Amino acid sequence: MFFTLVVLTLSLQGVLSQFPKVCTTSKALKDRCCCPTWRDGSMCGADSGRGVCRFISQPRTQAKSLDKQNDDRLEWPHEYFDSMCVCKSRYHGFDCGDCMFGWTGAKCDKKKDIIRKEIRQLSPTERVKFFSYLSLAKVKKSARFSILTSGNRFDRNTFRFVEASVYDVGAWMRYYAYKPILRNNLFNVTTTFATRGPGFLTWHRWFLLFLEREIQILTGDDTFSMPYYDWSVDAGTCHVCNNDYMGKTSSDGVLTSSSYFGSWRSICSGYYYDYKYCPVAEDGCKMEPLQRSPGTDPTAPTMPTAKDVEEALKWETYDTPPYDHTSTRSFRNIVEGYMSPTDGTTESANMNLLVRLYMGGSMAQDTICSADPLFLLHQAYIDKIYERWIQRKGATNALYPRSGIPGQDPEENIVPSIPTMMNKEFMNKAESFGYSYSDYPTQSLKGATYT
Known part of the structure; x- marks a missing residue:
């Protein structure tokens, strides 16, 4: 239900989330997937060997209750996305289009x-x-990014981006x-x-x-x-x-x-x-x-x-x-x-x-x-x-x-x-x-x- 509301908010107001803007489409939110295509046309730059789209592992230490209100940040980022780009080697970024901290160059092979x-x-x-x-x-x-606002954290209907x-x-x-x-x-x-x-x-x-x-x-x-x-x-x-x-x-x-x-x-x-x-x-x-x-x-x-x-x-x-x-x-x-x-x-x-x-x-x-x-x-x-x-x-x-x-x-x-x-x-x-x-x-x- 929460993601339906977010999609409606996005379509009516044209605003975005604190996540990468390319991941705030109706499809990405519905699919719970933030795996944007890189400039080679493939998700996470997979065809260029930069990364793959993968389920994000996160220790389940918070024991969320199904019948009581809980924080959207617990077990981050699974309140929003389950699958995201996982970059290879020294590549980095939400679409693997950047370099890991400390590296630069077209192939991220030059030390900074x-x-x-x-x-x-x-x-x-x-x-x-x-x-x-x-x-x-x-x-x-x-x-690249925007932010989340809410008039009431207990009510997901008030979440706006x-x-x-x-x-x-x-x-x-x-x-x-x-x-x-x-x-x-x-x-x-x-x-x-x-x-x-x-x-x-x-x-x-x-x-x-x-x-x-x-x-x-x-x-x-x-x-x-x-x-x-x-x-x-x-x-x-x-x-x-x-x-x-x-x-x-x-x-x-x-x-x-x-x-x-x-x-x-x-x-x-x-x-x-x-x-x-x-x-x-x-x-x-x-x-x-x-x-x-x-x-x-x-x-x-x-x-x-x-x-x-x-x-x-x-x-x-x-x-x-x-x-x-x-x-x-x-x-x-x-x-x-x-x-x-x-x-x-x-x-x-x-x-x-x-x-x-x-x-x-x-x-x-x-x-x-x-x-x-x-x-x-x-x-x-x-x-x-x-x-x-x-x-x-x-x-x-x-x-x-x-x-x-x-x-x-x-x-x-x-x-x-x-x-x-x-x-x-x-x-x-x-x-x-x-x-x-x-x-x-x-x-x-x-x-x-x-x-």
């Missing part, structure tokens, strides 16, 4: 190695190009993965598909790679890389919160009009109800401007230090039971910011969480933090810390734990990845995904080596 620099290492020309790319991504409608800009598709993905999990008519607000569990670091690594790749495709610049912001060397004050970089804040807590991002608005803002999916996504005038208020929250008057980073990196175990925000001596939970990096057992806001609270405004709001481009730079630095831990441990996906948290087990598919990718795939060295991080500045870290 882009360097993610600290934003203050960018030359003036590189910085302007970065801001120009973000601006284009913010205004240009995605030709609307277009969004390239940047807002990325921001929406974090919003969508963060919404409380619905099972048996009840919302679980203690965890999400992207946070408060083992998937925090791997989900955000995938997220950055996805958005980085979409901007490369949008601009035709295969060398574009996402910069990072190393807040640990700023002595507790945001040194990029000015109009030369990420924007100055006015007295009312919004970015000034002379900022690069002064006109930006936060997709899905203003409506934080658990039972809605971004109901005003089409109406930008109802969305909030970007807000930021560095250092004004009395609970977060400063940011983590380089010493805090080093303390976090000393923890050997990636994650520990119960694999949530109460986990002690857990590298993941310490970096996520719920435990002290010094002793690993004292509950305190630090690392990721402390930075977001310090920034305030949009960054401090869990559902819309990704609307602020500063979140991308912050998350890239968190990923750099994660990469240092992986390098130090020689970690591989074999270390990714089984937690039982919905959507965060090793073989479960990342929500909302299409093409689907498993959580454990992103516990590997950054070089396997075609990027590395610059050193910045090594002297402040007392001999620590960056990669």
Whole structure:
């Protein structure tokens, strides 16, 4: 019944889903199949040896009830599609028309190695190009993906599918993965598909790679890389919160009009109800401007230090039971910011969480933090810390734990990845995904080596 309603919605309103647009036809939804033809005319580029259309395996850990309302993201992506393109070798993409992260070329046989620099290492020309790319991504409608909205998650009749800009598709993905999990008519607000569990670091690594790749495709610049912001060397004050970089804040807590991002608005803002999916996504005038208020929250008057980073990196175990925000001596939970990096057992806001609270405004709001481009730079630095831990441990996906948290087990598919990718795939060295991080500045870290 749900798919009949979606098809009717598409035919009457001409809008699309958050999935690849070519997979939102009546036939694809009815057949529960997202296997588009590639330019050689075959599904998934099969005639060119790029991929095959196949049933997507997903562990059945959620035990869906047939007579009670459950989340559309459980057992992703089987609420929508059962069969999708599975790409061979180093091919990737919803039609296998792209290359896997880290590879390029017509046959995806050329290794990429882009360097993610600290934003203050960018030359003036590189910085302007970065801001120009973000601006284009913010205004240009995605030709590849759109997003899901709903006025009532309990009623599939209210599900609608609307277009969004390239940047807002990325921001929406974090919003969508963060919404409380619905099972048996009840919302679980203690965890999400992207946070408060083992998937925090791997989900955000995938997220950055996805958005980085979409901007490369949008601009035709295969060398574009996402910069990072190393807040640990700023002595507790945001040194990029000015109009030369990420924007100055006015007295009312919004970015000034002379900022690069002064006109930006936060997709899905203003409506934080658990039972809605971004109901005003089409109406930008109802969305909030970007807000930021560095250092004004009395609970977060400063940011983590380089010493805090080093303390976090000393923890050997990636994650520990119960694999949530109460986990002690857990590298993941310490970096996520719920435990002290010094002793690993004292509950305190630090690392990721402390930075977001310090920034305030949009960054401090869990559902819309990704609307602020500063979140991308912050998350890239968190990923750099994660990469240092992986390098130090020689970690591989074999270390990714089984937690039982919905959507965060090793073989479960990342929500909302299409093409689907498993959580454990992103516990590997950054070089396997075609990027590395610059050193910045090594002297402040007392001999620590960056990669």
